[in-house]
Amino acid sequence: MSITLALFNQSGGVGKSTLTMNLGYQLAERQRRVLLVDMDPQASLTTFMGLDPDSLDLTLYNALVDDETTQTVMDLPIQPDIYGMDLCPANINLSAAELVLVSADMRDVRLKDALEPISDRYDVILIDCPPSLGLLSYISLVAATHVLVPIQTQFKAFAGTNLLLNTLARVKRRANRKLAVAGFAPTLFDARRSQDERTLKAIQDRFTTVAPVYDPIPWSTGFADAAEARLPLALYDKRHKAIASLSSIVDHLEKLL
Ligand SMILES: Nc1ncnc2c1ncn2[C@@H]1O[C@H](COP(=O)(O)OP(=O)(O)O)[C@@H](O)[C@H]1O
Numbered sequence: 107m108s109i110t111l112a113l114f115n116q117s118g119g120v121g122k123s124t125l126t127m128n129l130g131y132q133l134a135e136r137q138r139r140v141l142l143v144d145m146d147p148q149a150s151l152t153t154f155m156g157l158d159p160d161s162l163d164l165t166l167y168n169a170l171v172d173d174e175t176t177q178t179v180m181d182l183p184i185q186p187d188i189y190g191m192d193l194c195p196a197n198i199n200l201s202a203a204e205l206v207l208v209s210a211d212m213r214d215v216r217l218k219d220a221l222e223p224i225s226d227r228y229d230v231i232l233i234d235c236p237p238s239l240g241l242l243s244y245i246s247l248v249a250a251t252h253v254l255v256p257i258q259t260q261f262k263a264f265a266g267t268n269l270l271l272n273t274l275a276r277v278k279r280r281a282n283r284k285l286a287v288a289g290f291a292p293t294l295f296d297a298r299r300s301q302d303e304r305t306l307k308a309i310q311d312r313f314t315t316v317a318p319v320y321d322p323i324p325w326s327t328g329f330a331d332a333a334e335a336r337l338p339l340a341l342y343d344k345r346h347k348a349i350a351s352l353s354s355i356v357d358h359l360e361k362l363l
C-alpha cells in the first residue's frame with residue numbers, strides 16, 4: 107500500500123511546510139520511500155529543503171501546465187535524495203498556474219495525472235498545500251488519498267475549521283469520493299499558555315469523532331532554527347523534545363501503509 111497525503115489548512119503559518127518536511131524525514135528514516143511535493147508558490151518547503159526557488163528552471167509548474175509550443179505536459183521534475191527524500195520543488199511561477207488552469211481542461215486532475223506515472227516508486231507522497239482554499243489546494247485534495255490537517259492551538263485558528271471541513275466535504279462529494287481524513291495535528295502548542303490548553307481540548311472534543319487528533323506539536327524555536335539551517339529538526343537537534351510528537355504522528359501514518 108502507498109498513500110498520498112495532503113497537508114491542508116487554508117491558514118498560513120500553522121506549520122504545514124514544517125510538518126511536511128519533518129514527517130517526510132521520519133518516514134524516510136524508517137526506510138519508507140518518500141516524495142515531497144511543494145504546491146505553494148511561496149515555496150517554503152523548497153527553501154526549507156535547501157534549494158533556491160528562484161534559481162530553478164523546472165518546477166511543479168511545468169508538470170501542471172501545457173507547454174505552449176509543444177502542447178504537451180512535462181513529467182514531474184524531481185530533485186532526488188535530499189535527506190533521504192525526493193522533492194518536486196516549486197517557485198513563484200506556480201501562482202501563474204492557478205490562473206492558467208482556471209480555463210484548462212481536466213484541470214482538477216492535473217496533479218493526480220502528474221503523480222500517477224511515478225506513484226509506484228514511493229510509499230508516501232506528501233503534498234504541502236498553499237495557504238488558501240483556491241485551485242492549487244483543490245487539485246491537491248483531488249490527487250490525495252488522505253488529508254492531514256494541521257491546526258494551530260489558538261482560538262482564531264480553530265474558528266476557521268468549519269470552512270476547511272466544508273471544503274473537504276465538497277471535494278469528497280464531487281471529485282474524490284475516497285479521500286479520507288488521516289488525522290488532525292494540533293501545532294504551535296505552548297503548554298504555558300492556558301488558552302492553548304483550552305483550544306487543544308476544543309480541537310480534541312470537536313474532531314476526535316472525525317479522525318484521530320494527534321499529539322500536539324510543541325511551539326519551539328528549534329523548528330525555525332532548523333529551517334534556517336535548512337535541516338530537518340532531527341538532524342539539527344536529535345534530542346529535541348518535539349521529535350517524540352513527530353514520531354507518534356508517523357506511527358499513525360504507518361498504519362495506513
Ligand atoms: N512548532 C513550531 N514552533 C515554532 N515555530 C514553528 C513551529 N512550526 C513551524 N514554525 C515556524 O513557523 C513559521 C511558519 O511555519 P510553516 O511550516 O512555514 O507554516 P505554513 O506552511 O502552514 O505556512 C516558520 O518560520 C516555521 O519555522
Ligand SMILES: [Mg+2]
Pocket residue numbers: 122123124146150151234235236
Ligand atoms: Mg507552507
